[in-house]
Amino acid sequence: MSYLTDKLRAPYRDAQGEVTVPGQMLDxxxxxxxxxxxxxxxxxxxxxxxxxxxxxxxxxxxxDDDDDDAPDTGGEQPPPTETPPPEPAGPDYSVTFTxxxxxxxxxxxxxxxxxxxxxxxSAGDKCxxxxxxxxxxxxxxxxxxxxxxxxxxxMHFYPLQGVDPNQGGLLVLNHEALDNAxxxxxxxxxxxxxxxVGVSVVEVARGAxxxxxxxxxxxxNKRYTGNTVYNVSGPAKxxxxxxxVGTLNNCASGDTPWGTYLTCEExxxxxxxxxxxxxxxxxxxxGWVVEIDPQNPDSTAxxxxxxxxxxxxxxAYMLDANNRVAFYMGDDTTPGCIYKFVxxxxxxxxxxxxxxxxxxxGTLYAARFNDDxxxxxxxxxxxxNGLTTGATDPGNFTQLPVGTIITGQLVDFNTxxxxxxxxxxxxxxxxxxxxxxxxxxxxxxxxxxxxxLTNNGSRKRTSAPNPRVDNSHGQIVRWHERGDSPLAxxxxxxxxxxxxxxxxxxxxxxxxxxVNGDTFSSPDGIRVDPKGRLWVQTDAGTGTSTxxxxxxxxxxxxxxxxxxxxxxxxxxxxxxxxxIAYTPDLTTFFINxxxxxxxxxxLRAGGGDARSxxxxxxxxxGKPVGA
Numbered sequence: 001m002s003y004l005t006d007k008l009r010a011p012y013r014d015a016q017g018e019v020t021v022p023g024q025m026l027d028x029x030x031x032x033x034x035x036x037x038x039x040x041x042x043x044x045x046x047x048x049x050x051x052x053x054x055x056x057x058x059x060x061x062x063x064d065d066d067d068d069d070a071p072d073t074g075g076e077q078p079p080p081t082e083t084p085p086p087e088p089a090g091p092d093y094s095v096t097f098t099x100x101x102x103x104x105x106x107x108x109x110x111x112x113x114x115x116x117x118x119x120x121x122s123a124g125d126k127c128x129x130x131x132x133x134x135x136x137x138x139x140x141x142x143x144x145x146x147x148x149x150x151x152x153x154x155m156h157f158y159p160l161q162g163v164d165p166n167q168g169g170l171l172v173l174n175h176e177a178l179d180n181a182x183x184x185x186x187x188x189x190x191x192x193x194x195x196x197v198g199v200s201v202v203e204v205a206r207g208a209x210x211x212x213x214x215x216x217x218x219x220x221n222k223r224y225t226g227n228t229v230y231n232v233s234g235p236a237k238x239x240x241x242x243x244x245v246g247t248l249n250n251c252a253s254g255d256t257p258w259g260t261y262l263t264c265e266e267x268x269x270x271x272x273x274x275x276x277x278x279x280x281x282x283x284x285x286x287g288w289v290v291e292i293d294p295q296n297p298d299s300t301a302x303x304x305x306x307x308x309x310x311x312x313x314x315x316a317y318m319l320d321a322n323n324r325v326a327f328y329m330g331d332d333t334t335p336g337c338i339y340k341f342v343x344x345x346x347x348x349x350x351x352x353x354x355x356x357x358x359x360x361x362g363t364l365y366a367a368r369f370n371d372d373x374x375x376x377x378x379x380x381x382x383x384x385n386g387l388t389t390g391a392t393d394p395g396n397f398t399q400l401p402v403g404t405i406i407t408g409q410l411v412d413f414n415t416x417x418x419x420x421x422x423x424x425x426x427x428x429x430x431x432x433x434x435x436x437x438x439x440x441x442x443x444x445x446x447x448x449x450x451x452x453l454t455n456n457g458s459r460k461r462t463s464a465p466n467p468r469v470d471n472s473h474g475q476i477v478r479w480h481e482r483g484d485s486p487l488a489x490x491x492x493x494x495x496x497x498x499x500x501x502x503x504x505x506x507x508x509x510x511x512x513x514x515v516n517g518d519t520f521s522s523p524d525g526i527r528v529d530p531k532g533r534l535w536v537q538t539d540a541g542t543g544t545s546t547x548x549x550x551x552x553x554x555x556x557x558x559x560x561x562x563x564x565x566x567x568x569x570x571x572x573x574x575x576x577x578x579x580i581a582y583t584p585d586l587t588t589f590f591i592n593x594x595x596x597x598x599x600x601x602x603l604r605a606g607g608g609d610a611r612s613x614x615x616x617x618x619x620x621x622g623k624p625v626g627a
Contacts, residue, residue: 008177008271093531093586095557095626099518099566103551107600109593110570115619117569120204120212120590121171122601122613123150123179127200127214128221134611136603138184141191146223149175150182150196152592152612154252154314154440154525156261157581158294160203160220166585168205170220172261172294173579173592173614174250175200181609193272194226198247199263201294212588212616222297224263226272230290234305234360236417244285244303246270251332252440252525252578254315257325257347258355261292263301264312266332284421289315289329291359304359307341308380308423316441318449318486323347326486327359328449330438334456335398335466337427338367338438340377342487364420365489366432371464375479375491378430380419385430387413393425398434398461436466436474439539444528447484448560450496451477452523454539465493468510473500473521476536476558497563499523501549517565521550527580533626534558535568537577542597553577555591557626568626569617572600572610579614586624589617 097112104110109117124134128146132139139147155173159165178196185192203218215221224230226246249267256262269283287309292301307315310331319325323346329339343362348354365377378385392408400406411425412418419426428434436456443449453466455474462469465477479493499521500513513519525537538553540546555569555577571577574597581590592614593600599607617625 091624092627093624097626100570104570105547105552107573107598109615111617118211118616120614120616121148121214123148123611124182126216127223134182140184141188141195144192144195145225148200149198150179150612151176151594152614153578155579155581156255166583170294171204172201174253174263176251179612190277191227194246198225198250220297224301231300231302233302236305236420239417240284247290248286252314257319258352261294262315263290264314266311305420306360306362308364309421310423313439316443318443320486324487328441330441330451332439334437335396335434336438337432338451340365366427368431369433369465369493373492375493377489378432380426382413382416382419387419387426389414391429394428399458401460436471439524440526442527445532449479450526452526454522454524470510473513474523476523515565516563518567525578525580534560535580539576542574572596573598589625591615591617
């Protein structure tokens, strides 16, 4: 979440007030052919199995064990067999880039030597077929409805059938808030604002020169905006209604095993309505996870209420061998809780259509992080864990000094719809841990789960996972589900690191981190790539009180064993770095530059319209990014 978005939500938040109170597989081949074990120990044999198939190769190849059925060779020794040539080495994904220097404050995207960062898709660019696109003159609705929205955030890259996924595919990205300088709000002001948020789906392709571009004539290109109508499903549909106009404050996002996109709403009301606007919709229509099928541009996106209503940041899933899946989510609230949604049914990898309602039935949990390093998932189901009529919401009591008398507020949970609409209160009632502004979550290839806790400058009551009062710089927490199962109800956790200033600075304890390597503040975007490499992006303040110590917001590689941090990319002045997507071969990374503050990426003469954008980061020698 951009700290600018936090300001936009402030009037609504202040109006609510504070509420507080205390309180054929390899094993099968071997089993069927035990005499072939030696073959299977050989890497060449394993590679040939994948090419020719198990039964063909196992029949054709001899065994080095004694075999009574072997032909008589008359005592002659068979000719020596040639040693097979070694398999060609694949790409090296070891992290070897030279880290960028400290305190970079250039008004450009800075990347290591041997890399380029090229602008792909900016606020106001053409999206849907027929879009005019922003050319330096502020625009209004309806032109803005079919072009790129503002403040690019979470995104994901999807392969397309018949297209080499390393050469092209679909890029789907969120638009969190407005790029005001590109908009003329004097005409159709409300609909113009609402058209600048939501989601873009664009087909992208790599050219012969290695550069990427949006395919302007693609039938897949589509905008989902604050003016679009969305279906509603799940247990809260009876209260919210069958449809809602608009998806808003689309912060981070996630994907599903069946290839849909989950855009996450980080607002609990439609704050784009201003004084004088009429017809403001009910708050219950916002704060949901919205599922979009980018492969089907004729489909209608759906708000999935079973996953809870709160200030969603992103989603990340864990899948087991039985195709049971869990989706992890953070509530980007100061403070907020961490959640897990487990669908009632398994994912169907054979029939994609069977998964399109999978997110409508399941169990929602909130995380309790115990101080001894253990944790448990507290079920948020009406009638359980205090979720009854007349419950007492303890509120955000961590923000009040120890010794303050806390009264709380009564809240009724009469139905599951009540629990889902008032998920934040339900989590507090059930005893979940209030964390320091949970942002992105990612699940590693080894099933370690990571969550960035960006900051909480107002915390007064600490806990083991949130150990600092007045926490300006944040931390990263990680956990392992019991048995590495998405269905687990317990876990073990620890802190990967505390962000903040170098201890050598001699700053106060709450401002000092333990980062090994390049220091940073306010970790936000986070993702483990398919090769197990952990990437972290920052959303710290952009004033000199921050940049004097950390430079502009940046992206880092973090060693998961040592915690060592290496600065990989630095953004232009005034921006947040967010959004991480990549091609399957990892030779192309897509990264978002949100709300740049000065002249970077402008169209107007002399600037004044610095635009958010998606940039492509790649090596000039075509090797994997980061290597």
